Amino acid sequence: MIEFAFPLALLLLPLPLLIRLFPAYKESRDSVKVPFFDKLVDLSEQKPEQGARILRRSTLQKILVNLTWLLLILAAAKPQWIGPPIEQQKSGRDLMIAVDLSGSMEARDFTLPSGVTVDRLDAVKQVLKELAANRESDRLGLIVFGAAAYLQTPFTDDHQVWQQLLDETEIGMAGPSTVFGDAIGLSIKLFSDSDSDNRVLIMLTDGNDTGSTVPPVDAAKVAAANGVRIYTIAIGDPATVGEDALDMDTITRVSEIADGRTFRALDQDEMRQAYITIGELEPELYETISFRPRQSLHWVPMALISTLYLFYHGFFAFASLWAGRVTNAP
Template identity: 75%
Template sequence: MIELALPWALLLLPLPALMRLLPAYKESRDSVKVPFFDQLVALSEQRPEEGARILRRDRVQKILVAFTWLCLVLAATKPQWIGAPIEQQKSGRDLMVAVDLSGSMEARDFALPDGTTLNRLEAVKIVLDELASQRASDRLGLIVFGAAAYLQTPFTDEHEVWQQLLGETEIGMAGPSTVFGDAIGLAIKLFRESNADNRVLIMLTDGNDTGSTVPPVDAAKVAAANNIRIYTIAIGDPTTVGEDALDTQTIERVSELTRGRSFQALDQAQMREAYATIASMEPELYESVSFRPHQSLHWVPVAVAVIAFICYHLFMAAWTWHQGRLRRAA
């Protein structure tokens, strides 16, 4: 379908006709009237020749000028071809994953079905890879935290890149302690910069908060005000004491305040079960975006006018050359 972006430009079509209503431009010059003109011509032995004459356009030229004006006006209306509607599916949710990289994640207490043991971070990476493969509709981000919280991957649709950067994380690269609250604070900042209405934060930790600038519960209240749901997965041993002990009360309170849920994962099976539960609570979400492609055609009438102009002058040049040959032959 062809559509004119500036249809009001068609009002320019009658402009040449309106200009014909204006008075013609006339210029007067002084001249000498000689009563003995014929005798003067005879004495000078010259024949009188035609003076200035008005060149008038033939019918073809008039048609060509009108046609050229029509093409220029059509080009000014910016015609464009409107294609059929195209619908695309885009990510409907921003899902941020925050991974604890404190030293206690090195504990090898996760066993595979074949009996091989993994440390906690290795087990987390395996399950998160599966998560990325199953959440095709979500934009994923990655935060790592220890003594400080860092952005490892901003929100992206490129899940392979996200998985690659997850694989590059190492225990202790963010420091030995656990700033649980600061990780939530960083996630809030990133969510505020995104346009998604559906915001989910999954936090994996095996220890308690050890000195965040903002306490986890206070950070969770701010997250709730920003419509962010937090799901916490505690992957440590609840019987552990000291700095590495799990603060299950705080973890559960953070999830409760944000309308999320907390989970306990003592092995890989429980961790997968936690992700499956989150997946059921946060089903895949798509947003449909419909648009119609536009292709500008303003160059078409201009090209037609130029081609018509060139063809006319080529024809007249050939005609003049042909008539000249006929006169010379006569």
């Protein structure tokens, strides 16, 4: 399909008709008046003509001029070839995973389907592999936190790289304690640089906040104001006491404020079910971008004009040259 980028230029097409409203152009030339004009005519063997005349174009010239004007206007209107619609899908949601790497994650109280007992972090990694495989439409990010919160993986569509960086995490690499609120604060900062309007944070911890700069509840209020939904997964034994005790009141309060939900995972099956439920609450989302490729065709009428004029002048130059050779032939 062909469209014009500047269709108003076509209004100039009848402009040459206005020229007919004006008188013909007159050009004066100097002349010499002599008393022996008749003798001069006889000697020059030329026939006297009228002193003023209007030059008339040939039919071919008229066609060429009108066609040139038409092609110039078409070029000015900039015709474009519009191709068929092309649709592209991109990630519709930014999903940040925040994993607790405090020392309490060393507890080996999770059993894999194979019967092997593993620590809490290994159990988390196994479930997150399934999560990444089922969230192909989402951009994933990874935050690890302990005594401080660190960005392990920025938002990316490359889930293989995300998985590799997750596998490289180790217990204690972020410090021994748990800064739950700072991890939320870091995720808010990362979401502020995101273009997506669908922002989800999954917090996974087995302890309680032990000295965040921003209290978790306050951080959750800021997250809610920035459109970030928070789902928290508390793992481990809720009966634990001391520094490793689960602060379920704070964890639940954070999810409620940020329009999310709280899950308890005492084993890997419950943890997997938590991610399945989150997947149902946050279904895969695609954003479709549709565009039609445009190819400018303004060069076509310009090329036709050049071809016509080259052919026209070339033809008459050749005809004139040929006529001169015939005249000078013996």
